[in-house]
Amino acid sequence: MKIAILPGDGIGPEIMDEAVKVLQALGEGIEMERAEVGGAGYAAHGHPLPQATLQLARQADAVLFGAVGDYRYDTLERALRPEQAILGLRRELGLFANLRPAILYPELAGASTLKPEVVSGLDILIIRELTGDIYFGKPRGVRTCPDGPFAGQREGFDTMRYADGEIRRIAHVAFQAARKRGRRVTSVDKANVLETFQFWRDVVTEVHADYPDVELEHMYVDNAAMQLVRAPKKFDVIVTGNMFGDILSDAAAMLTGSIGMLPSASLDASGKGLYEPSHGSAPDIAGQGVANPLATILSAAMMLRYSFGLAEQATRIEDAVKRVLAQGLRTPDIHEPGTRRVGTSDMGDAVVAAL
């Protein structure tokens, strides 16, 4: 078992150190190798996804990813900006299935901006298609508008697209995940306006025939955004495209009020995956030792479960995190009166101790 450790920028290195600590404490003999990515990749090798980093990620059995992005790199041309690293890894490694749980830990219920009765016990799994849609569709660019009332002007354009097989495989992931949970899938689309998503709806409906034991509901994306605010607990598994998933998974994460707690997995067809916290690189607090490492530690747990079949060890980590929360330890982002404020490495040490 070999994993690529890609800490990245901002708080990435600090939170990664804690996840590595936890993995080492497990003593499963996992081999780890580090490489630069994002702004750090650009600084070291002139590209956010250096060749050596990509090669390491390809060879490894899984990738543990911190976060990318920093003010310093905001003015670079788009192809060199840190976020290209994550887009490149998804595409090059074929990581088409993004699993993002939005779970509210009972101890952190107060952190949500929603009323406790609306979110207590929240447990949604958002499954976002990650290598198709308007993210990678071609043609795209800036051109002269060919016709219509704006003919002759410059226009920006992109192509949204989903092929049959792309929809089919993510639908299977969703239905299979639902079987291990509440057996309900909400497929989110915009079939009333977009050809891509009318097609999406048709294919998801076809795949559903293989899963008569799972309930399928179709919902328009605007309505889904409303229902997430109105009654989020009604959802079990949500499956959607890359663009809608980007928006809805962040909204769902924010419902919990503690995005510093939420891991994510991005899987390929064989179960190889990239694991990363749902939050960003938070350059404003980088290097201060105050970042919350729990989302990264929980991402490592997801890695053990999905890529290495080590479900028991994954559960050990998850239980350790729960114990640490129950002990009242909190990094500043989730700190509340009556709990104990700790820093990044104290939090990591506490999880190791609780293992």
Added chain:
Amino acid sequence: MKIAILPGDGIGPEIMDEAVKVLQALGEGIEMERAEVGGAGYAAHGHPLPQATLQLARQADAVLFGAVGDYRYDTLERALRPEQAILGLRRELGLFANLRPAILYPELAGASTLKPEVVSGLDILIIRELTGDIYFGKPRGVRTCPDGPFAGQREGFDTMRYADGEIRRIAHVAFQAARKRGRRVTSVDKANVLETFQFWRDVVTEVHADYPDVELEHMYVDNAAMQLVRAPKKFDVIVTGNMFGDILSDAAAMLTGSIGMLPSASLDASGKGLYEPSHGSAPDIAGQGVANPLATILSAAMMLRYSFGLAEQATRIEDAVKRVLAQGLRTPDIHEPGTRRVGTSDMGDAVVAAL
């Protein structure tokens, strides 16, 4: 002053009756003519936007629109479904600027699923571009995938696009609206991934040079969805494209917990507009006399202000609505213990009495 009255489907006719009542009570001698639209248009003339309806809408100085959609029409082919009426009206009338206020009335603060301190006093104006983007871009359809790993399979596809002039005019609307409010504009895009929205960001930044007195901030759409949940009161005016606006404006409306209260305006370049409630046709409660007519009544007020320059009369209606809320009258959707439950027409009568 002539207005086209398009009640539509579901609760549309009931709520429209109340808005008409209020307009008549004002006694401004506004001429009104009715026509069928949506499912009702299809039932009467075989098309959701019958020629006669479109012609009336063109001739009128403004359009007051109820809502469209009903289960009965769900199985029609897409081109005949009710929502094509609203898409057709937007396109045919050139209604490119959709103004959707998300306001929390102090009396209804309890209706929100968010904590009172997060939403009390909420007052956001979302300005959504309404005739461009992936809604109308071509080519679109279902074809054989030309290349890549899915070559040869069927794929659905759409084109996202924005021309320079389209972005420019909606940016002007946003900056001008901000001057009458908090002088802050948040332009929401996905410039880190989409060519269309990198171009959008560039053009909005250019237009901003004409408005040095207004603050401009750019925000990615996923972050905007999070900030709407986390700290919605930080926003003043949000301007965005058609697709992102569809999602964010519904999410913002739901923050208030009382979407039955929220009006909207869709304007063309000369100030002619279509006015409609932000909520849908709610076929499940149609015909029962329980629908909330206030969003439609407030849409009529927006019409007086934006299309007829009758700001004083618009304010009279808005004040009457506030008075009725202060009196404790509530339709079932906003009813709470300690307030008086009333039906659709009682609510309309109360607003007339409060004028």
